[in-house]
Amino acid sequence: GQNIDQPTEMTATEGAIVQINCTYQTSGFNGLFWYQQHAGEAPTFLSYNVLDGLEEKGRFSSFLSRSKGYSYLLLKELQMKDSASYLCAVLDSNYQLIWGAGTKLIIKP
């Protein structure tokens, strides 16, 4: 079966750095997405990785290792507004998104 694993919840301090990990086992791979979702709102796109390596976009970076079935989202200089759920999703061989359960990130002052 297809499976995406990520931690349920993480806590970090304002101004610090946090890394959210995601491991996946899917039938085929056409890219991995990270989305941010605030409570009661729809997900918003953060990043897309299809090749191995690190993609940096401002305070957020995303890393992919296809051989290990592994990705992480790195958030730097954390702000209170970064408190949200972060969803990892993989596009499988049928171009269907397989979603992780999401990681709730709690930022403390």
Added chain:
Amino acid sequence: GAVVSQHPSRVICKSGTSVKIECRSLDFQATTMFWYRQFPKKSLMLMATSNEGSKATYEQGVEKDKFLINHASLTLSTLTVTSAHPEDSSFYICSARDTSGGSSYNEQFFGPGTRLTVL
């Protein structure tokens, strides 16, 4: 970026009534739209894939007669929850993929969601 609208944003209805939710891609064409359901503190659950001009593809366990999907045009898909019951109360989210080549990735653009409460 591409914008997807969803209407209504919130609806409260009585048990037994039907509710229609609209999903529109505002500045791009979407031959494929997706309908998700999300329970509190849970991830997105794909209900069905809506294809313009053809029947929707439903995920296993989703009742096609209860959740009617119509993708009438390249910018509009509707989800009708028929004979709604309290257990249908949930957050329904649609998304669309820009298939015109306007997107660099294969990302899905999400609507703002519809909070359905069935009394």
